[in-house]
Amino acid sequence: MSKSAVWSLRNALFRWLIGLTLALWALSAVIVYVEADYESQELFDQSLEETAHLLLSLAEYEVREHGSASPIIVAVPAERNHRQYLLYQIWDVQGRLLYKNPGAPDQPIWPQAHSGMRWLDGPDGRQRVYASWSNSGQLQIQVAEPVTHRKDISHRFAYKLSGFALALVALAALAIWWSVQRLFRGLQQSTGEVASRTPNDLADVSLAGVPREALPLLEAINRLFERVRRAMEREQRFTADAAHELRTPLAAIKTSLQVIQRARNDAEREEFLAALGVSVDRASRLVDQLLTLSRLDPLYQRSKGLELRDLATLIGEALPGWREAAARHQLSLHGQLEPAVCALNADAIPILLRNLVENAMRYTPAGGSIQIRCGMQQEHALLEISDSGPGIPAAMRERVFERFVRLADASQPGSGLGLSIVRQIAEMHGASISLGDGAGGRGLCIQIRFPVSQTTMQIS
DSSP states (O other), rough: OOOOOOOOOHHHHHHHHHHHHHHHHHHHHHHHHHHHHHHHHHHHHHHHHHHHHHHHHHHHHHHHHHOOOEEEEEOOOTTTTGGGGGEEEEEEEOOOEEOOOTTTOOOSSTTTOOOEEEEETTTTTTEEEEEEEEETEEEEEEEEEEHHHHHHHHHHHHHHHHHHHHHOOOHHHHHHHHHHHHHOOOOOHHHHHHHHHHTOOOOOOOOOOOOOOHHHHHHHHHHHHHHHHHHHHHHHHHHHHHHHHHHHHHHHHHHHHHHHHTTTHHHHHHHHHHHHHHHHHHHHHHHHHHHHHHHTTTHHTTOOOOOEEEEHHHHHHHHHHHHHHHTTTEEEEEEEEEEOEEEEEEEEHHHHHHHHHHHHHHSTTOOOOEEEEEEEEEEEEEEEEESSOOOOOGGGGGGSSSSTTTOOOOSHHHHHHSHHHHHHHHHHHOOEEEEOOOOGGGGEEEEEEOOOHHHHHHOO
């Protein structure tokens, strides 16, 4: 059988958070860069336009004051590379070049330009070009800005943005790691607490500091511990009670054997052999009932499904045998059976019926009667067994369901397990059980009500 791969929730959570953080930062950086580039293009265009109008105003003033006979190349510092920054030309209305800066060509940057802004491909690459006429209409300026200048500025901004983003991602990774460690600290404490337990230490796991999402799991573990504690206590009590109860029939068997060994004649030996048989039968019955109780353990119950059965049919199948047994005890047994369909365990219900009927036969004196009745009552399937025996005092009617509890004045031998088995089977079915007086206030009447769903009632 292949073993499923073990994975770490903490590492997976850390990786997912880091991955989402990086994705969000990358998306944010791209959006910021695109938006900033768009805004910067507008600013560059505005700056280019303002520079052009300023130069055009200066050139127009120079022409008015001094005239223009030949092109003037404006002197600028030699260390400036104007071909990478700004090129401009000023033309008059006759198409003569009046001013330009170093690097600007002698031919128009934008041939046959009127006014406006556009991208042009020049000998040195792509350029942003702006052209405008003066107010007098005598001079035109053409200004060109290489795209490399704008790209250099955008790239410097992108590098700074990337460096800032990486620094923040590193800080975010540390913060996420610390947060994940802190969140899992409560689970680590609970894990360590459970790991350090001994097999007999079934105390509840502490829920202090546990996150709300992990609380249902730990509460389920605590409920499991509670069930295991109860099962262990039940087994320990069951073992102690069984050992105590088995001591009596085993001692009787041993005594009978010793007496048989000292028997003086065959008559005495036969008498003590009969007593030995009674002791063996009592021990066998006790062992059978102990085994029945062990099979009815709650863990075993869940493995047995309930199915729709007619209680009257199950009773009717066993009724002839019970009547023969009742006749041997000089008792009359009557059945009043009406259909009672409900969810029953086909293995457990015969055990319940047998214990109830055998108890009634054992404690009802000769000449008495036993009545078995079943049928539908409101939303329940009712089983009722009454007898004309001595009954059970009201003060003891709850205690007789406990294991190995018998009435102090009980005249018949028994183990005190019959009614305990009956109640456990009733609980398996979600049924309620009650004890009362028999007919005419004499004897005992046991009523068991099995729940019936609406669907079951329709089928019935």
